[in-house]
Amino acid sequence: xxxxxxxxxxxxxxxxxxxxxxxxxxxxxxxxxxxxxxxxxxxxxxxxxxxxxxxxxxxxxxxxxxxxxxxxxxxxxxxxxxxxxxxxxxxxxxxxxxxxxxxxxxxxxxxxxxxxxxxxxxxxxxxxxxxxxxxxxxxxxxxxxxxxxxxxxxxxxxxxxxxxxxxxxx
Amino acid sequence: xxxxxxxxxxxxxxxxxxxxxxxxxxxxxxxxxxxxxxxxxxxxxxxxxxxxxxxxxxxxxxxxxxxxxxxxxxxxxxxxxxxxxxxxxxxxxxxxxxxxxxxxxxxxxxxxxxxxxxxxxxxxxxxxxxxxxxxxxxxxxxxxxxxxxxxxxxxxxxxxxxxxxxxxxxxxxxxxxxxxxxxxxxxxxxxxxxxxxxxxxxxxxxxxxxxxxxxxxxxxxxxxxxxxxxxxxxxxxxxxxxxxxxxxxxxxxxxxxxxxxxxxxxxxxxxxxxxxxxxxxxxxxxxxxxxxxxxxxxxxxxxxxxxxxxxxxxxxxxxxxxxxxxxxxxxxxxxxxx
Numbered sequence: 001x002x003x004x005x006x007x008x009x010x011x012x013x014x015x016x017x018x019x020x021x022x023x024x025x026x027x028x029x030x031x032x033x034x035x036x037x038x039x040x041x042x043x044x045x046x047x048x049x050x051x052x053x054x055x056x057x058x059x060x061x062x063x064x065x066x067x068x069x070x071x072x073x074x075x076x077x078x079x080x081x082x083x084x085x086x087x088x089x090x091x092x093x094x095x096x097x098x099x100x101x102x103x104x105x106x107x108x109x110x111x112x113x114x115x116x117x118x119x120x121x122x123x124x125x126x127x128x129x130x131x132x133x134x135x136x137x138x139x140x141x142x143x144x145x146x147x148x149x150x151x152x153x154x155x156x157x158x159x160x161x162x163x164x165x166x167x168x169x170x
Numbered sequence: 171x172x173x174x175x176x177x178x179x180x181x182x183x184x185x186x187x188x189x190x191x192x193x194x195x196x197x198x199x200x201x202x203x204x205x206x207x208x209x210x211x212x213x214x215x216x217x218x219x220x221x222x223x224x225x226x227x228x229x230x231x232x233x234x235x236x237x238x239x240x241x242x243x244x245x246x247x248x249x250x251x252x253x254x255x256x257x258x259x260x261x262x263x264x265x266x267x268x269x270x271x272x273x274x275x276x277x278x279x280x281x282x283x284x285x286x287x288x289x290x291x292x293x294x295x296x297x298x299x300x301x302x303x304x305x306x307x308x309x310x311x312x313x314x315x316x317x318x319x320x321x322x323x324x325x326x327x328x329x330x331x332x333x334x335x336x337x338x339x340x341x342x343x344x345x346x347x348x349x350x351x352x353x354x355x356x357x358x359x360x361x362x363x364x365x366x367x368x369x370x371x372x373x374x375x376x377x378x379x380x381x382x383x384x385x386x387x388x389x390x391x392x393x394x395x396x397x398x399x400x401x402x403x404x405x406x407x408x409x410x411x412x413x414x415x416x417x418x419x420x421x422x423x424x425x426x427x428x429x430x431x432x433x434x435x436x437x438x439x440x441x442x443x444x445x446x447x448x449x450x451x452x453x454x455x456x457x458x459x460x461x462x463x464x465x466x467x468x469x470x471x472x473x474x475x476x477x478x479x480x481x482x483x484x485x486x487x488x489x490x491x492x493x494x495x496x497x498x499x500x501x502x503x504x505x506x507x508x
Contacts, residue, residue: 014212018213019220021292021293021294021295022217022221022224022291022292025292025293025295026224028432032295033295050176051176051180054176054180054183057183058186058187063213065190066209067206069331070295071294071300071340071346073195074194076187076191078183078186078190079184079187082180082183082184086180118299121299127345127346128299128345128346130299
């Protein structure tokens with residue numbers, strides 16, 4: 001059962017990372033790139049709880065650092081995404097079934113993750129952050145997170161119900 | 171509150187993440203390099219696969235990329251029209267890729283760089299504030315860290331990380347990028363640094379009294395051994411100057427020749443040229459020059475070369491370029507040693 005959960009999470013993350021770096025980054029959308037990985041973490045946390053949500057966050061962050069072109073500090077994305085998975089899993093009411101509220105949570109998680117990553121990078125000494133672009137990036141990432149959440153959360157919920165029903169929380 | 175088991179899991183994951191952060195801050199390759207090689211190989215294959223599907227749509231945009239002036243644009247359109255009626259069967263993406271490779275070949279043959287072509291298969295997310303892309307060539311193709319990356323328009327960036335089958339390239343507009351640049355007309359030297367913005371970089375001249383005008387083109391000065399930057403590669407042109415000559419706060423804004431949001435085919439310079447190509451790789455300027463004097467700088471050779479993009483023009487420009495590198499090259503060979 002744990003292995004099956006792990007396989008489902010790993011496949012979701014792999015698809016999210018590949019799609020985010022090949023399709024979504026090249027679309028040339030204004031502001032931030034739609035953050036499919038954060039939305040996947042939120043969707044898994046909503047469907048399977050805070051434990052699997054945090055694990056998804058850790059693995060997603062590790063995959064982003066290792067396998068995509070980025071010069072960020074390795075491990076930073078993992079910390080932020082573990083926190084996102086945990087927070088969403090713990091604070092979201094399991095009976096909440098309104099898809100728009102859940103999409104809003106996904107959007108807020110994207111914005112929070114982007115801000116937290118920028119702040120932590122600055123604290124750890126990275127000099128790349130262009131602070132006057134940060135508000136625009138945060139706003140656009142919340143918007144894209146909302147749209148992606150509307151699509152991904154029901155999808156992941158459906159997959160969890162079918163593939164790992166014993167872990168699915170409802 | 172979450173159960174005890176969940177709390178233990180969370181604590182373990184956070185400790186592992188913090189360990190990664192500390193190891194990365196400490197510097198060096200770290201114990202993750204084999205995991206990185208394996209993961210990047212797997213993800214790289216997937217990215218190349220998706221790229222095959224996606225590239226016809228981004229290739230359509232590339233085939234309408236920038237040309238230099240009205241006259242050459244009209245000539246190009248007429249010749250393109252003729253080609254189109256002959257080659258109706260060729261697909262749009264193949265043609266765009268062929269043009270991008272043609273441009274790359276022109277740059278590499280004019281400047282005599284030994285280039286390995288590669289394709290951009292992934293783009294780092296904008297939230298990172300780092301301008302990085304992934305290409306599908308790695309150490310197995312001869313790529314090494316700190317090699318220069320160019321395309322048909324000019325300098326793209328340098329290689330940051332190398333995996334067996336893929337590499338990460340940091341672009342010239344990234345904040346950590348600083349290239350030694352030379353003004354094409356006046357030969358003044360300075361540093362071009364990325365600002366994190368896509369279409370403006372900062373240029374600081376070494377000599378604060380040097381003249382600089384809007385429209386001046388910049389080429390790379392070249393580093394020792396051609397790493398991280400080979401000499402003679404077009405960087406961009408001066409778009410704006412604040413302050414006047416003599417002021418320490420004088421800052422020039424440079425617009426890069428390369429459109430970093432539309433990268434597809436790039437070339438990694440495996441071996442820099444024997445002689446500094448100086449200004450011969452720069453595209454021709456708008457002013458018309460009479461006479462064929464080749465003892466003057468390369469700006470005139472470029473103007474004489476005429477249309478860069480037509481087939482005839484390509485032959486002329488590479489002849490004019492290569493005939494000009496010899497006298498200039500001999501002069502700069504000594505300068506290049508430094």
